[in-house]
Amino acid sequence: MNELLRQLLFLPEQGTAYARSVDQLHYFIVLTTMIGAAAVFTTLVAFVIVYRRRHAAQTTPHVEPKPIHEVLFVGVPLVLFLTWFAIGFPQYVELQTPPKDAMDVYVQGKKWMWKFAYPGGPNSTDVLRVPAGRPVRLLMTSRDVIHSFYVPAFRLKQDVVPGRYTQTWFRATAPGRHQLFCAEFCGTGHSAMLGEVVVMPAAEFDAWLADQRRGVVAAQDSAPVPSEDIDVRTSLVEQGRRLAAEYGCFKCHTVDGTQHIGPSWLDLYERRERLDGGKTVVADEGYLTRSIMDPRADVVAGFQPVMPTFQGRIPAPEVAAIVEFMKSLRTDVVRAPPSQGPVYVPVPSK
């Protein structure tokens, strides 16, 4: 019954027990409201048919309501409305009250990515890994404008507000992957501010977290992921690719030449760019670095000045790696078999 109604109403899967209880209320309310609305509207249509005008000069009796009518008109909906509220409100209170033993994860929203920081130091971008069956409390804030953390499978939404911390919590029932949306309009990249909640078996999660703390496994959470395993310590370009993914650069910049929120990185290096003010500039290492640190200084014509500054947020060696990665993206060294997506071969570094 649950499954049938869930699919009829196009609801996503139920990733938590809370989601299931909210859906139960959903079914109850949808059934009662739709029956109630249909009853009222059917009565109306029936009256229209039964009491249609039969001749032009027809008159009608003067009908006044008895007190009992008004009492029923007020009383029946009031009882129904308050019943629904009495069920729904405790669920909301439950959602607002994290259990004491919950694991804390810090969430930072910014244009247009999600950053997650775990106890003990590890962090990730856009992918939130959580253990199944254990409560997780999210402590959330925003670096720029209001975002909203929304996981439909958990029936969970909480605004992420700059200048203050908001919290929410959930206990995922089973391992799986659930989409994460930003639900509060936050600009050009709003609909690209997507992420994923990966629910892992509790033991696997513990192992993953321990590995993260030791810093052995490099985070490879965001696309594009290299197809083969490359030792990140050997190639500056590969490091740059990984870092660019981690810092969310690909939210706005493509590497295949298609236009997006920011200029594509393909063939960007040493390209002559026309700026907003009419000047032109050659996109050399200096310009690329400056544009990461102070993006609004020299905006390429045709683009909005929406990029946040990374001043003080990316260490210098990492900036170098990202710039090296940009330099590697050149059409003349791209071999693109027609059946597959483009594959980039890095330029041998000097």
Added chain:
Amino acid sequence: MSPSPASEAVYNRPNYLTADRGVRSWLTTRDHKRIGVMFLVLTAAALALGGFFALLIRIELLTPGPTIMDAMTYNRMFTLHGVVMIFLFMIPAIPGIFGNFFLPLMIGAQDVAFPRINLATVYLYLLGAAIAVYGMVHGGADTGWTFYTPYSTTTTTKVAPILLGAFVLGLGSILTGINFIVTTHTLRAPGLTWHRLPLFVWAIYATSVIQVLATPVLGMTLLLVTVENVFGFGIFDPARGGDPILFQHLFWFYSHPAVYIMVLPAMAVVSEVIQTFARKNMFGYKAVAYSSLGIAFVGFFVWGHHLFTSGQSAFDSGVFGVLSMFVGLFTAVKVFNWTATLYKGAIQVSAPFVYIVGFLFYLVFGGMTGIALATVSLDVHWQDTYFVVAHFHFVMAAGTVMAFLAALHYWWPKMFGKTYAERPALVGGFLVIFGFAATFVPQFLLGNMGMPRRYYSYPERFWPLNVASTAGASLVAIGFLIVLVNLVVSLAWGRVAGPNPWGSKGYEWNTPSPPDKENFPGTPVFTHGPHEYQEPVPAAAEVTHAA
């Protein structure tokens, strides 16, 4: 169908359209009827513009990725759609057109209390619209019509002109409200007690109270955003020491009551049309009259239901949730009384009545989804998704549009003296009514699936329902075109309507069609309430020539 005695006496005098001629006579008119007609032209143009933006939005959402515009343009489109529809169409339309035209006629007055201020509201509308259009042409805002901070105070788009435009429009709205309140209190003809007032007047009166009390808060809030956006004062932006949630409280303190500024006039129209076409007095006149005031009052204490996911305390959310239920309660009382009015009536199913049935469909089903939203825990899932979009388009947009079209078809013969062709009116009506459902039912389901609103691109699983929604929107557009052509054609080629083509006992039908410039030859004296259809048939109002 026979003209009432009152109109015989004045039947051959020049009417308000022909009494004065020339553009200048229109631009300087103080006649409430001409001002109503000017608002009809202006708000209809705004409806067309807002509808054009809506169609662009729906075309863009036809595919999951980019379709016809980039993300920035899309963000501007939904902002402009919201701003134009709300501030230039839904808020001013019914009070501006039909309130202006019919409120004085219904209470037996020669004009509103302040005719010059009334003319000023037309110019404030034009000025506000001009400032807003200037902003749209020079970049347009990308904030959504809700202007949430700190996004709106840090965006690089032209927010300030749009905000100032809305501010000026708000000023006009306040003046209209004051005018109607004073008119209702001071200019009622002898014998017209409060409990003999047409229900249209009651609801317009309640609307005016909200306009006067709530709009100043919007004005303040918009100015504060403008000041922060232009001069960088720290009011709402936490980076400058402000509080972004404060904005949401201030904004919704106006903008939730504003929903009732849009819906109460629609309800005003429903009461009139139902009584005329059922040929029956309102079942529960007092319940309908006072529930308008009830909605106006409770409407001020529900704004927090927009903030369930903002981080406000559970206690606040609970209080705002319960209070929201009471708005639903007053609405339910109205719906039950309207339905009961049909009981033992003599119902004529003409175009205006069909639109009212459409209105009730959207109000009943959309209203029920509103009650579901007030059930706090469900709102957490639906907040900022297409479910909310569909909900307010059912109640607010479809509600206002249905009532607007019903009023237009109902009073068209009175305003212009011509009748339109019934068949195209019905075809257009069915297309608009069915098209709205086809547009927004898929959006309810999209909301259930979890598709957030204001998304330029979306995951593929949302695709089929978006296509269905766009198909529905095109039906609405075709329906509107049919309605427009039919009405415009009737101006030139329509049959002469006569003073009372519907056989209505509403007071306003005691005038010739179109009405005389001075409304009544003397002061009417009211001896009973409106819409009394029993035997023996009494005249709606008796007109005596004042000395």
